[in-house]
Amino acid sequence: MDPEKLEYFRKLLLEKRERLIREALKTVGELVENPERLPDPTDQATFESDKGFELRIRDRERKLIKKIDKALKRIEEGTYGICEACGEDIDEKRLKARPEASLCIHCKREQERLEKLRGD
Missing domain, CATH: 1.20.120.910 (DksA, coiled-coil domain)
Structure with missing residues (x-):
């Protein structure tokens, strides 16, 4: 960046x-x-x-x-601006919405899906 x-x-x-x-x-x-x-x-x-x-x-x-x-x-x-999970760039639109984001949208969705499965 x-x-x-x-x-x-x-x-x-x-x-x-x-x-x-x-x-x-x-x-x-x-x-x-x-x-x-x-x-x-x-x-x-x-x-x-x-x-x-x-x-x-x-x-x-x-x-x-x-x-x-x-x-x-x-x-x-x-x-x-680099995803901590996959190492890809985090989209600027995501960073503007959530500047503290450490995961790209794909990895964040996967994290939330797994949390939902575990019942977190």
Whole structure:
């Protein structure tokens, strides 16, 4: 991949990472600053359920940040845009949609098919 494209994807990844970190810090700040206690048990249960859901989303985003960091490392190493499974180039359209992708669409579909068979 040429240097201009690598720089484009590096910036895209850094912006995505920064946005995710901002959201995570915002969520943590809200939990610390506003430990909500509602008088009605039903309202309290709903509030806690919503916060639990938000924390699960943040955990998924934490995992995404790790994938972004790995993609940034692949840019540094010169292996970005190369499928980790088959060694073929990952289509640019896929990288624009999922810049942290480490598998080409064919290998990703196969991985998902196998996960479905295993029940993951």
